[in-house]
Amino acid sequence: MNLVNIAMSGLNANRVGLEVTAQNVANVNTPGYSRQQAIMASVGGSKHNAFEAGMGVEVTSIRRVTDxxxxxxxxxxxxxxxxxxxxxxxxxxxxxxxxxxxxxxxxxxxxxxxxxxxxxxxxxxxxxxxxxxxxxEAISRRFNxxxxxxxxxxxxxxxxxxxxxxxxxxxxxxxxxxxxxxxxxxxxxxxxxxxxxxxxxxxxxxxxxxxxxxxxxxxxxxxxxxxxxxxxxxxxxxxxxxxxxxxxxxxxxxxxxxxxxxxxxxxxxxxxxxxxxxxxxxxxxxxxxxxxxDMAKALAEEFNTVLATGKDLNGNDGKPLFTYDPSNPAASLTITDIKAEELAFSSDGTPGNSDVLKNLIDISTKPVAISGFGNLSLNDAFxxxxxxxxxxxxxxxxxxxxxxxxxxxxxxxxxxxxxVSKDEEAGNLMMFANAHNANMKVISTANDLFQSVLQLF
Known part of the structure; x- marks a missing residue:
């Protein structure tokens, strides 16, 4: 009987719909999961029978909902x-x-x-x-x-x-x-x-x-x-x-x-x-x-150059205060083994004369070349x-x-x-379950009709 076949197709199609919905609900908390849909299409009837409504429904594909x-x-x-x-x-x-x-x-x-x-x-x-x-020495360590x-x-x-x-x-x-x-x-x-x-x-x-x-x-x-x-x-x-x-x-x-x-x-x-x-x-x-x-190199060279113009408390030529490795000045900057009396603050060696010392102080505002910042003082550069x-x-x-x-x-x-939307899938569950039950009812009705026909004989 076509009635039973049609109902069976609906039963199978809605069962697939229920399975797809169950899969969606099961993955409601799965990161990156794309919900799926059962795509259904009507199965046409015979081209030789104008009074045939159709042969039911089929699932043509399961669609992955994405864009x-x-x-x-x-x-x-x-x-x-x-x-x-x-x-x-x-x-x-x-x-x-x-x-x-x-x-x-x-x-x-x-x-x-x-x-x-x-x-x-x-x-x-x-x-x-x-x-x-x-x-x-402290500023050297800061550079280091x-x-x-x-x-x-x-x-x-x-x-x-x-x-x-x-x-x-x-x-x-x-x-x-x-x-x-x-x-x-x-x-x-x-x-x-x-x-x-x-x-x-x-x-x-x-x-x-x-x-x-x-x-x-x-x-x-x-x-x-x-x-x-x-x-x-x-x-x-x-x-x-x-x-x-x-x-x-x-x-x-x-x-x-x-x-x-x-x-x-x-x-x-x-x-x-x-x-x-x-x-x-x-x-x-x-x-x-x-x-x-550049800052470390400039600091060392400016101080050492000025000190070289003076004499220390013993009347000797000025010694450098800083030393460094030219390949990596900031990492290697340190002070020499210079002693306090060897700081050359005077151009003539007179203990009370501080002309070279004043030149050292002037370094604080002297512009020097710093890559990426131009010519400006060391403090301004930092x-x-x-x-x-x-x-x-x-x-x-x-x-x-x-x-x-x-x-x-x-x-x-x-x-x-x-x-996955829990509300949407809950609606789908009810819809497919009701459709599934309705198709079961159709099969039951078809069976009752068949039994009634048999009782005529």
Whole structure:
């Protein structure tokens, strides 16, 4: 009987609808899960029977509810938010370093020149002279400590890049593997929805590390490239990201993509966390390290040059106060073995004469060449560095807040479409259950009719 066949088709279709709904409810808290829908279509009747309503219903497919545009928008905003988060963290760390009392070159310079000013009252005083040497040693240690702090952050950037590159290569391998599984499942007639969710999650993780672009392929795979076009994943094949160390600085590196037997150089920022690391190192940290070295070198040379023009309390030519390694002035700056009586404060050796001492004090306002800041005094140069860092830190923090809000909005838009709604699924459960029961009732009615017909005989 057609009545039974029609009811059976409805029974089966609504059973599938119940199973899909159950799957959605089961994954209501699963991150990245895209809800599914059973797509149903009416089965037409015979073309030779005008009085046949149809042959029931069938499930033509199970649809994964998603929107490629919203997903790509989520990946894009994840990349910019991750870049901003990493960049502002690094800027905040540098700002805290430069603002710490123990690293303040301004405070150290003020103490040195204050000691020099105190000595003008009695230039031949041994205690006042010794205080100058003590403060000179203290400012040297400040330069050493600040250099070490910046060097440690520089090394930390290298370590973070190494970890990010390793994580990227793992993600590329996994994305390619899922691509292959999707192709095989679709070829076998299966439902690859869960695999597609997994792939979306992996690409989402990759987008946090670096900015990527994707292109859907006819076989169900996704092609992944860098924003600049270098290939990362092609079907089941994938490349590997390589960090090539800078020959002049082991903690700096350029990035390449090796795909098969080809190597592609990456020009410019790659975006994401990796882009933030590279940009911060190149645009902020390295220039500041260079400026700190210039300050240390200028301090030593200016003091030593002025002292060389005078004579000490014994009438001998002036000796240098500072010494350093020209290859790394800030790290190596220290004082010589000079003694208090050997400080050459007088041009003629007269104990009460302090003309050279006054020239040393004038160094506090003398402009010197500092990379990235021009010609200005040592104190002004460090103050400018602190101020510029504070401004950049505030700007990067504001940028992070804006980018994080955009990412949150993109996630909400994706979830509004694809995430499971408990209220909606509860309605679906009732609808499919009622339809299932109604079809059971149709079968029961058909059976009653059949039994009634049999009783006629």
């Amino acid at each position: 490629g545009f919203l997903v790509k928008q989520l990946w894009s905003t994840s990349s910019t938010a991750a870049y901003a988060a990493r960049y502002t963290t690094n800027m905040s760390h540098l700002e805290n370093t430069l603002g710490a009392d123990g690293f303040s070159l301004s405070a150290g310079l003020d103490s040195v020149f204050a000691a020099l000013n105190d000595a003008t009252t009695k230039p031949e005083s041994q205690p006042l002279r010794q205080q100058i040497i003590n403060e000179a 400590a600040l250099n070490d702090a910046m060097h440690n952050q520089h090394k930390d950037m290298h370590d973070q890049r190494t970890a990010a590159v390793s994580h990227t290569n793992s993600l590329l391998s996994n994305i390619a593997a899922v691509n292959q599984q999707i192709t095989e499942m679709q070829g076998a007639g299966g439902n690859p929805a869960q695999l597609m969710d997994t792939r979306d999650m992996l690409i989402g993780e990759l987008s946090k590390v670096m900015e990527v672009k994707t292109t859907d392929q006819a076989d169900g795979t996704v092609q992944v490239t860098l924003a600049s076009g270098q290939p990362l994943v092609m079907g089941g094949d994938y490349g590997q990201l390589k960090a090539i160390p800078d020959p002049d600085d082991a903690y700096m590196a350029t990035l390449n993509v090796e795909f098969g037997h080809q190597s592609f150089a990456i020009k410019g920022s790659v975006g994401g966390e990796l882009g933030a690391l590279n940009d911060y190192q190149n645009d902020v940290l390295k220039p500041n390290q260079l400026a700190i070295n 103050t400018a560095m602190v101020g510029e860092t504070a401004i950049k830190a505030r700007q990067s923090e504001a940028d992070f807040e804006a980018k994080a809000a955009m990412n949150k909005q993109a996630l909400a838009q994706r979830d509004n479409l694809s995430a």
